[in-house]
Amino acid sequence: MSVGQSIRRLEGHAKVTGTAEYIHHLRLPGMLSGKIHRSTVAHGRIVRIDSSAALALPGVHAVITIDEVLAVAPSPYYGPAFHDQPILAHRKVRYVGEPLAVVLASDPHIAEEASDLIQVEYDPIEPVFDEVAAARPDAPIIHDVLKPAGMFTDLKHLGGRSGTNVALDARLRRGDVSKGFAEADHVFEDTFTTGKVIHATFEPMVSLAELHGADGLTIHTASQSPSFVRAEVSRLLGWAENRVRVRTAHLGGGFGAKLYIKLEALVAVCALLVRRPVRIALSMDEQFYTITKHGATVRIKTGVTSDGRMIAREVETHWNGGAYADIGPRVTQKSGFTAAGPYDIEHVALDNYAVYTNEPPAGALRGFGISQLVWAYERQADIIAKTLGIDPIEFRRRNVLRKGRPHATGTIVSDMEIDAVLDLLEQRMDWRRPFDRGSGAIRRGRGVAIGLKACISPTTSVAMVLLYGDGSCALQCGTVDMGQASDTALAQIVSEVLGIPTASVRVVRPDTDVTPYDMATLGSRSMFHMGNAVKAAAEDVRAQVLRIAATSLGGGGVTELSELEYVDAEVVSSRGARMTLREIMLARFAMQAGTIVGVGSFTPSYKKPDLSTGQSADVTPFWMLGGAGAEIAVDTETGRIEVTRLVNVADVGRAINPASVDLQLTGAAIMQLGFTLFEEMVFSDGQVVNASLADYKIPGFLDLPADISAAYVEVPHSHGPYGAKGVGETGVFSPSPAIANALYDALGIVVRHLPLTPERVLRAIREADGRPLEDES
């Protein structure tokens, strides 16, 4: 009835009228605004923080440093993987932009002015920025001791390790890779790198905290992970979780930026210290100092037979995690094990290093490390195909994983349709038709790529569906709608089960006092995990309704459950009697009132990979497969690439809301287009020099390919709700290598670093011509 329909998003009216609720808009009576003073050096010991001039400014209420924080949070270190990040810099600073102090004032302008008056004296330490250099034994050490968080048991062995910047080394071994290379007819070895980029969510990070007497704290925050925030803030304060309430609203974008702890611990301790509500809202430029996407160095070596079969692959990846681990170690491990790609390769060795550097912390950004890996393995795929004289799509067909075959982790592939995605890509790209390669200065090329992701596991979602006295209904779940239209899709599931219109389902904003536990809104997990939980909760309501009807239908006489059917929001008996939901409620509660609560919970099966081999029989609840095809025109005189066509294809299981699936696939691809062509954080001695949208360009209308489209394969996943899988990230996997493969097709040149700026492209063109451009002075 509603599943499979492109139903309009529930909050569309509120968003086009400017009335949708965002935490950005929240003001609390008597609140103070906080402005952060940030480190100006990349690595150093803090000698002295002088707040006197700031405190002397009229209107300043307080200046908070770590000394004050320690009074309410004696162990002030947080993080989802490592407890390594202090609420404010503690003894050391580890990157330019690290929060050192907060000025609190009623007037945000005064707080801002005062924050510039704080003087900090540093004792500088040699910094290290490059992820490969930072992993060397002689590198300056950024954290004295590794402190893994308790939450992930597979990080426990790292506890107490010292003298290294490698936060996590994750390995996978399958077969015997040296034997594979010895048997191969050709061995290819390449290194590909990516720069750091940023989410640039349009609602910049914002959190507020307020106290409720002696026993409660509410944090209002633009967060993708309210449940995590509650647990972590409770831990930091030494409080029971039920004393901390975390609520959110619509998010003005997330993309992974608003996960785990960002400003929440800081506003909580500030509110506790000054006993007043506190709001801290970042500006766009401050987001560049808060969380980024990992830059990566990927060395990939592949052994191939002369007929184009890949038989051995070794991938060593260094992930630039920045100064604090955030979720970086999970990116390293959970994406790292897919570094061999969607291919059936007998001998595989994968080594992934999460490395601390003196840059801003890196965490999750739409795709969780996958796009960096696909960039490398799909770029190399075309080098191999061309060398062997095999069509790129045909080369992939000879190597892809098929149902029943083991992935490099040992997990047997199921519920994934790589061949169908390749077929669709070939068809949408008109691959068999002749292609005009241009002439003169403008040359044209085309390329394809496919990428694989495993959904993070194991995680849990819990949902409640409530039926009210008048027969209307609400969904309480912790999935945060940050634009992906999850409210609508999850309401469609309730609608499907209960036979009521989607638009009549009230979706309650995540609030840990109200909505049950959900791991977080990340990694394309919600449609699958929360979708299953919501479906179960709605089915629980339906079962209760049927039981009530069984005792109420037919004038008091008991009806057998087997005689009843639930049809379009009514219970119908085989004898023709009917009851509406309103009548059910009246029957159950003896007045037009009451609540029926349906509960659903979902945790997929999972087997933890072996620590030394990465092998697991059940490593993920579902695989995501995304492909892209690009046609480009490149100006050989300027190096500028114009993407004229971008086709995005995916295996989505089943589209709950087809319009939303299109929007996700295309939106993700355009975001990745920015990361491919121009987005890059530029650093000078650890200082981001382009921390603004004036200097860090993101895609706008004029960057849009003339022809951009999405298409997908629907083969229902056996465990997905109505067969659905996640799709929020799939569109980012493949555009970068597809575009670079098109450049390779056009000119035969290899650019090894993302983004493919005109300068990098021109340098590669001139180098291939034997007339290299001189280096920048």
Added chain:
Amino acid sequence: MTDGSRRTIRFTLNGRTVTAGIAVFETVVEVLQREFALFGARESCGQGLCGCCTVVVNGTAVSGCLYLAAFVDGADVVTIEGLAAHGVLDPVQEAFVSQGGLQCGFCTPGFVLMTKELLEQEPHPTDDQIRHYLSGNLCRCASYPEIIKAVRMAADRVED
């Protein structure tokens, strides 16, 4: 902040005459939010580049995060909240909802106001004209293809 830095301004806001006490350095967005609880224009990039803060002053769209509130003294100001004042969506708003031309919604009011301005100047824009006219508005969720569809649909409707 000294007393000399404050003043009272009087202007028309979505058809009503209003007054507000402001500081001279305050922007239109700050004053709309604090004095009138209007949050449809909101600051994102803070540099007048993204269009999230768009408001219409004397018939022209401006960046409300840069435009000083003092300058709207005596002016006619329209915000996104003025479009569907009587509960009925403007055809442009309706088209954005129906074509799915939004995701997180933070930039949407700006796109709606710019689209209205475009259609006033060019009732039948080509796709190229749409792209160029809206190129000063950014959408990080990148709903651009759907926004073009929405503008086309609104153009068809506004015509009637």
